[in-house]
Amino acid sequence: xxxxxxxxxxxxxxxxxxxxxxxxxxxxxxxxxxxxxxxxxxxxxxxxxxxxxxxxxxxxxxxxxxxxxxxxxxxxxxxxxxxxxxxxxxxxxxxxxxxxxxxxxxxxxxxxxxxxxxxxxxxxxxxxxxxxxxxxxxxxxxxxxxxxxxxxxxxxxxxxxxxxxxxxxxxxxxxxxxxxxxxxxxxxxxxxxxxxxxxxxxxxxxxxxxxxxxxxxxxxxxxxxxxxxxxxxxxxxxxxxxxxxxxxxxxxxxxxxxxxxxxxxxxxxxxxxxxxxxxxxxxxxxxxxxxxxxxxxxxxxxxxxxxxxxxxxxxxxxxxxxxxxxxxxxxxxxxxxxxxxxxxxxxxxxxxxxxxxxxxxxxxxxxxxxxxxxxxxxxxxxxxxxxxxxxxxxxxxxxxxxxxxxxxxxxxxxxxxxxxxxxxxxxxxxxxxxxxxxxxxxxxxxxxxxxxxxxxxxxxxxxxxxxxxxxxxxxxxxxxxxxxxxxxxxxxxxxxxxxxxxxxxxxxxxxx
Numbered sequence: 001x002x003x004x005x006x007x008x009x010x011x012x013x014x015x016x017x018x019x020x021x022x023x024x025x026x027x028x029x030x031x032x033x034x035x036x037x038x039x040x041x042x043x044x045x046x047x048x049x050x051x052x053x054x055x056x057x058x059x060x061x062x063x064x065x066x067x068x069x070x071x072x073x074x075x076x077x078x079x080x081x082x083x084x085x086x087x088x089x090x091x092x093x094x095x096x097x098x099x100x101x102x103x104x105x106x107x108x109x110x111x112x113x114x115x116x117x118x119x120x121x122x123x124x125x126x127x128x129x130x131x132x133x134x135x136x137x138x139x140x141x142x143x144x145x146x147x148x149x150x151x152x153x154x155x156x157x158x159x160x161x162x163x164x165x166x167x168x169x170x171x172x173x174x175x176x177x178x179x180x181x182x183x184x185x186x187x188x189x190x191x192x193x194x195x196x197x198x199x200x201x202x203x204x205x206x207x208x209x210x211x212x213x214x215x216x217x218x219x220x221x222x223x224x225x226x227x228x229x230x231x232x233x234x235x236x237x238x239x240x241x242x243x244x245x246x247x248x249x250x251x252x253x254x255x256x257x258x259x260x261x262x263x264x265x266x267x268x269x270x271x272x273x274x275x276x277x278x279x280x281x282x283x284x285x286x287x288x289x290x291x292x293x294x295x296x297x298x299x300x301x302x303x304x305x306x307x308x309x310x311x312x313x314x315x316x317x318x319x320x321x322x323x324x325x326x327x328x329x330x331x332x333x334x335x336x337x338x339x340x341x342x343x344x345x346x347x348x349x350x351x352x353x354x355x356x357x358x359x360x361x362x363x364x365x366x367x368x369x370x371x372x373x374x375x376x377x378x379x380x381x382x383x384x385x386x387x388x389x390x391x392x393x394x395x396x397x398x399x400x401x402x403x404x405x406x407x408x409x410x411x412x413x414x415x416x417x418x419x420x421x422x423x424x425x426x427x428x429x430x431x432x433x434x435x436x437x438x439x440x441x442x443x444x445x446x447x448x449x450x451x452x453x454x455x456x457x458x459x460x461x462x463x464x465x466x467x468x469x470x471x472x473x474x475x476x477x478x479x480x481x482x483x484x485x486x487x488x489x490x491x492x493x494x495x496x497x498x499x500x501x502x503x504x505x506x507x508x509x510x511x512x
């Protein structure tokens with residue numbers, strides 16, 4: 001039944017043909033259910049078509065498969081990797097990371113994608129809790145490993161002299177290792193990796209489990225219509241790695257770069273005539289501000305990882321047309337909701353509609369479902385959610401509501417909500433109103449203590465360039481647009497807004 005569903009879904013999205021089916025079945029029979037089987041499938045189907053482009057190299061599907069297979073053999077013989085072992089990846093976006101992911105998957109070891117922006121203390125916290133057999137890292141991040149208590153094997157992603165993923169395929173093997181069928185180990189994503197101690201979200205890579213989100217992305221984002229994609233978001237986030245695997249499976253040309261630089265990003269889009277790009281809203285904002293003419297080839301901008309500013313939605317539509325999509329998901333629950341350009345025309349604030357296979361409840365503090373239009377916490381259950389939870393339902397910590405037409409809206413985080421004089425107040429509601437002011441670039445609203453009300457709101461406002469608005473004028477503009485208990489007690493103008501590497505406003509830094 002599961003195999004029939006797989007074949008039917010692949011047929012519907014245009015991947016099915018007798019030859020493709022033969023390739024899929026034969027690779028799964030030879031390699032098992034893992035990422036190497038996926039790569040073997042694409043090597044047979046797409047062969048000498050360009051698969052991957054980064055700063056260092058351009059690889060066809062055949063070259064990517066051949067090198068990943070050789071790296072697997074080296075890891076098996078010299079590092080004795082096997083099922084049950086744990087491998088950490090402390091890498092930014094580049095070809096060595098992708099080759100290593102495919103290679104390690106074939107060994108059956110568990111793969112931990114570590115946030116390349118984390119601090120030394122955060123990494124030490126992970127190393128204290130996780131017994132890694134091997135860590136693969138970028139040379140510029142290796143000092144974090146060297147200063148830690150970790151004493152087992154380490155391989156650099158790139159190096160001219162030391163053992164590194166880029167030179168492993170050049171090593172000779174003592175024997176021709178036979179590849180045995182294996183199941184992929186766990187894929188572990190880390191949440192809260194830049195603002196707190198990371199928590200593990202464990203997933204089991206499986207084409208069967210991920211059919212619904214993959215099919216939804218292919219259908220709603222119309223990915224079959226395009227040939228070239230640029231993953232600007234970090235692969236070590238669930239969003240980045242999921243899109244990477246989907247694009248590889250579809251035989252698309254994938255462009256990646258080690259870090260995000262707005263000028264380089266715009267040049268890449270123009271040079272490669274990129275049609276699909278994955279971004280966080282801050283990246284899109286910077287690219288539009290730098291040079292929208294470079295972005296004219298884009299037909300699909302997939303934004304995720306942080307909340308979309310309605311101003312950014314309207315600016316994108318104005319300069320590039322109906323090309324913007326909003327993706328909502330979490331590291332724990334995966335992809336859940338997609339907003340198409342038509343959905344964003346309906347409301348620039350919407351997350352969109354949930355995808356097939358997502359069970360989503362909006363619950364109050366007593367775990368009761370709220371009525372349509374009422375705010376509560378999103379609780380989600382899917383086949384592709386994290387597997388290290390006691391309950392199949394995941395409390396996302398996100399507050400929001402569903403309207404009568406089935407569209408979902410975000411109202412902020414549960415721990416951001418304050419109680420002011422007995423009223424539940426959501427900072428995100430006030431942020432959305434303030435962002436509509438033509439002289440405001442960005443805004444963050446947080447809760448502060450208040451002797452009379454218990455808690456009140458404080459707004460940090462980044463004025464638009466050249467703006468001469470005063471606090472008094474802003475208060476008078478805001479007063480008729482929000483309820484009395486939503487009015488900020490304080491408004492502070494800032495010269496710049498602190499953002500996390502993922503493009504979210506860093507509220508902890510604001511409060512400090």
